[in-house]
Amino acid sequence: MKILVVEDDELTAQVLVAILNTQNYAVEVATDGQTGLNLVETFDYDLVLTDLILPKLDGISLCRQIRSRGLQMPILLLTGQDNGHDKAIGLDAGADDYVVKPFNVEELIARVRALLRRGGIASQPILEWGDLQLDPGSCEVTYASQPLLLTPKEYALLELFLRNHRRVFSCGMILEHLWAYEETPGEDAVRTHIKGLRQKLKAVGAPTNLIETVYGIGYRLKLQAQAKLKEQPKLEKQETRLASIAEPTLALVDHVWHQFKERVSQQVEVLEQAVKAPEQQDGELVQRAKQEAHTLAGSLGIFGLPAGSQLARQIEQVLQAERPLAEVEVIDLQNWVIALRTVVEAKSQTNEATMPDDRPxxxxxxxxxxxxxxxxxxxxxxxxxxxxxxxxxxxxxxxxxxxxxxxxxxxxxxxxxxxxxxxxxxxxxxxxxxxxxxxxxxxxxxxxxxxxxxxxxxxxxxxxxxxxxxxxxxxxxxxxxxTKARVLVVDDDPALLAGLRSLLEPWGLSVTTLADPQHFWQTLEDCSPDLLILDVEMPHLSGIDLCQIVRNDFHWSSLPILFLTVHSDPNIVNQVFAAGADDFVSKPIVGPELVTRIINRLERIQLLRNLAETDPLTKLANRQKSTQDLENLLNLAKRQNHSLCLAILDLDRFKLINDRCGHATGDEVLRQVGHLLHQFFRTEDVVARWGGEEFVIGLYDTHQQAGVQRLSHLLELFRHKAFAGLPAQPIGAPPCLTFSAGVSQFPANGTDLHTLYQAADRALYRAKSAGRDRVFCAEIAQSVVVSSSNY
Amino acid sequence: MRRGIVTSSRPTKRILVVDNEQYIQEVTKICLEFMTDWEVLTVGSGQECLSMAEIEQPDAILLDVMMPDMDGPTTFKELRVNPATASIPVILLTAKVQSSDRHRYTQMGLTAAIAKPFHPLELAGQIAAALGWPLPEQLR
Known part of the structure; x- marks a missing residue:
């Protein structure tokens, strides 16, 4: 593949060449628009990458000239700042895509690759994922032959996932892909569309999490046992296995970078010193600079900075010349070192992917x-x-x-x-x-x-x-x-459901709506609301019936229920309260009144519940609350025929921390552990502190091996994490905090919570006696299975 | 052993990584231990490599070329002189692998040379391929 870069700024051009070289593209550079056009007319290029502002002929005129000559190669524009006007003109002039400066290396490479691939697409095959089919020709989507009516954005979202079925997309990436040419909305818009799409998929019977949330990263298609792309089933499986291990590995690689970024910065500093006036430098500094440039060339790429490696290599090569340097060479060197510093700093300033700061x-x-x-x-x-x-x-x-x-x-x-x-x-x-x-x-x-x-x-x-x-x-x-509470609204009037949603969501409430009371029980268990809003009159089942059913079930007997009714007839009001309602509001709904009532209701129960359900130190659920959540999850698992993992995690030698550093530090560490667990597990998982330094985790739809693997990744994070309050450990010394864990599985180890807990506890005990700092599986039946060896 | 999961047997392979830069030791260790069930030992100099290799008898040694004091090729020659370490396969990790180098390395008796920077998810596969070991299950 041959690429023409049209860029007048020498430094930018060099960086672009370095980046594109790492992808094995052949690259030529033109430093003004006219030269660019001449080259395009004379040679065949697979892609043209051009800056907007250029001497002699600007980027937009260049696009027009290329297209007016009937040349069809993809053109990628490099635009300064985020100027929508320029982009629009550029695209109208015949450019295919654009990248905003300062550009992100991965993004640039991805866009170049996408454009190059586009040249080769002849026909558009139907995209399939299990029972899901999307026909890009007719824009029709079906699930198990049932048609799905999607909005254009939902369609685009689904197509994006299907075309890149192994990839995880962050909200930002989705925004980039779906709103590329318009004003991009906030990330909430993405979540709203995902939610809409999930609901439509669910309505036709697709698995709940066909589009899966990858914690802390984004969304991707969930691999179902039967959902393999038909043409390449084997490859699919292999890629997924790799993907599951790739994320934590790369996260840890990133972690090493953040641990050692000071060291890398010092190495760049040596280069900065050495290139200031290379002729006057003593030999020792130049020698060190050579060494550091060599190390950087060999290492930056490992951390996802191939352009950094390339720059360091160029620097090394020039420094190795055993002769006085020409003036241009010195200027080159200085520019490269500046570029290298920029590349390194950009990486160091990004937060670690695994640890976003979401503290209040x-x-x-x-x-x-x-x-x-x-x-x-x-x-x-x-x-x-x-x-x-x-x-x-x-x-x-x-x-x-x-x-x-x-x-x-x-x-x-x-x-x-x-x-x-x-x-x-x-x-x-x-x-x-x-x-x-x-x-x-x-x-x-x-x-x-x-x-x-x-x-x-x-x-x-x-x-x-x-x-x-x-x-x-x-x-x-x-x-x-x-205000992050979940509300379930059951009403047969879709307009009212939509109205309530738009009324309540700005208050941070997560709203699930249900129009058909026949699906009530399943929706209730899936959504596990903090407040239920019912309409009195509905076909098939009335709100009063539903209310009674809920009240009769042990698990839901304390769920607050609020009624909506057109009747203010005392008789109906009586029935409503007799059935166990907590409050009622007459229709038509007056927004502020309803919001106030809901918030009040939630606030009151939440205050009591927080005292009763949340562990004040770690903010995780306490034993009582999580027991109920785990029971609910277990029921769901039984009904949907899914597995469930129960893990007990116990911090190793925690008493020593309390003894040596004081209980205040011990509490501080527990707080951080709570935060880490909260971040690490998925929102649908149950994460709780059951007392002291013992934590219990419920992982829905997870097999024992996957559960053990997940906990092992967590353990690896613990080993590398510096806990505030604990003395920093030198590299090579034992980690400052580890845990032992036991993992049991429903149904293999038991079908009720008590048995599952006991099985996990026995495994935990064995992990402790085997020397701590490890994760053990519960024994299944009489055979002694000690975890998996595929990891 | 620092594996998260305790397996009923010992790790299948043990690898000694020799690099004077600590963060490269760390990142190599993570890449290999996470992608495989191998155990990774690390040292920071050629001198340490000689004694560690003799005591620990690793299944393979991953050796950086450019190190202060004793560089990779020198370390390799010393390993070959000692009968206790002479038969341990050695892979050179180097920022420069050109075809002429590759030829020279093979002549010296090195098992393979792998280019730096390596890709974190691919290193384990490259090593397994060079040594003729079965691919780690995650990569199979």
Whole structure:
């Protein structure tokens, strides 16, 4: 494949050549548009990559000229900044795609590859995935011969997954693919479309998770036992096995980078020193520079930076010339080192893929920097990020830029109290409202009342310690958690369902709607709502019937139920409450009233539930709550004939940490472990702390081997993780924190929770006695199966 | 042994990785241990490699070419001189593999040379292929 790069900036051109060379493309460079056109007319290129702004002939004119000569090779535009206007003109002029500068190397390579592939597509075969078929010719989609009516975006989304069935797409990547030429919406739009698509698939009987969420990465097609692409079944299986191991491996490779990025930075620094004035340098520095360039050339590619390796290699080659360097060579060297620094820094600034910072954000609005810093430090130990604003204007700016989850406000920060009150009132009007903890010297009853009226969620006297402030903040945050609650609405009126959804979702509620009460039970178990909203009158089954059924079931007897009804007839109201409803709202729905009632209801039960269901330290479910969740999951597994893994995880030698570093540090470590577990497992998994340093995990639709593998990956992450509070371990020393785990499986090890727990516990015990820091399988029947060897 | 899962048997193969750069040791170890059921030992110099190889008797040695003090080829010659290590297969890991080099390496008695930077997901397969070992199950 031969590619022509038209780019006047020498450095950019060199980087492009280096990148494209790593992909084994032959690359030629033209430094102005006219030369580019001449080359295109004379030679055959498979692709033209051109900058927009060029001397002699600009990129857009170049596109037009190429197309006006009837040449059909793909053209990829490099555009500066994100200028929609330029892109549109470029595409109209005949370009096929564009990449925005500064470009991402992977993206550039992917786009080049996609364009090159496009040249070769002759016919469009029907895309298949198990029972799912998509015909790109007629744009028809069917599942097991049943037609699916999809919106254009849902169709495009499904086609994207089917065409790249092994790939995981992040929301960002999906946005890139589906909204490439328009204004791109937020990532929520992607989630909404995924949700819509999943519901339509489910409606025709496709497995619930045909489009699977890959935790922390994105979405992909789930490989079903029967869902193999027909033309290449064997390859499919192999690729999937590799894919399952590839993600954690690459995540750990990334982790090594972040551990050693300082070292790499020092290596680049040696090069920076050496190329400043190579003629005046002492031989020793040049010698070291050669060595470092060599190491970098051999290593950067491993970390996904082939362009970095290429640059380092060029630098090494020039440094090795045993002769005085020409002036141009020195300039080349200096440019390459600058490019190398850019490549390395860009990688170091990205967060680790496995560890996004999703800790809640606290904004401290406090004029006294010393007090603010105390609170900020306390926040860190509570697993909360914080920002400080020392005047109101700053506070408002920060709220716009990075909305805080909770605010601590000293109203005396403003010269006029009304200014502080305005901020307080504005925060409580946000959707969803930002809770505010007020912290003031004026703690008369009248003051407190005023703050409460304006939406203050907690009040503390100024004499409170930083720890007391954080306790209040934490309590408020737990109350806010309810806004992530799930609501199931059953009503036969689709317009009402759609209306409720748009009314409730902005409040952070996750809304599932059901129009046909006959599917009620299954939807209830799938969605496991925190609140149920029922219509009184529906065909087949009335809301009152449903309510009674729910109340009669042990697992759901405490689920709050709210009725919607056109009747305010006392008789009906009586029946509703007699059936076990908690509240009712008359139709037509008045938005604010309904929202207020729902939020109130959720808040009240959540407050009680949080005390009763959440472990305050790790924020994970406690034993009681998770037992119920596990029972629900187990029922689902029985009904759908799926497997379920139960794992018990126990931190190794945790008492030593408490003894040596103090219980405060021990708690801090537990908090981090809770956070890590929460991030590591899927949302549908049950993750709980059952006491002390014992954690219980339920993995739905997971076989024992996969469960063991998942826990082993977690163990590998533990070994490499630096836990705040624990002394850093030098490389090679034993990891500072590990765990032992036992894994049992439904139905092989038992069909009830108690038996499964006992089986997992015995495996855990064996793991401990075998020397800790390992994961063991429960024994199945009399045969002694000790985990798998395929890993 | 640092495997996450305890298997009923010992790891199938043991590999000694020799590189003076610590992060390359780490990343190589991760790539191999995650993709296979091999055990990876690491050392940071040619001198350490000689004693470690004699004591541990690994199934193969992965040797960096450019190291301060004692470079890869020198280390290799020393390994061959000692009867206790003479028969351990050695793979050279090098930033420069040209066909002329490849020829020279084979002449020296090296089993293979693998280019750096390697791809993290492919290294294990390259090593298995060079040594004629069965492919790790994940890659089969």
């Amino acid at each position: 954000l606290l904004l401290i609005v406090e004029a006294d920097r010393a007090i603010a810093d105390q609170i900020a430090r306390a926040a860190t130990t509570w697993g909360i990020r914080s920002q400080v604003a020392t005047h109101l204007k700053q506070a408002r700016t920060q709220i716009c830029l990075d909305p805080a989850n909770v605010v601590v406000l000293d109203p005396d920060i403003a010269a006029f109290p009304t200014d502080s009150f305005n901020l307080l009132a504005d925060l409580s009007k946000q959707v969803p409202p930002v809770p505010v903890v007020v912290y003031s010297e004026h703690d008369q009853l009248a003051d407190r009342l005023e703050f409460a009226h304006l939406g203050g969620r907690a009040f503390l006297p100024k004499s409170a310690s930083a720890i007391q402030v954080l306790e209040a903040v934490n309590q408020v945050l737990q109350q806010v958690e309810q």
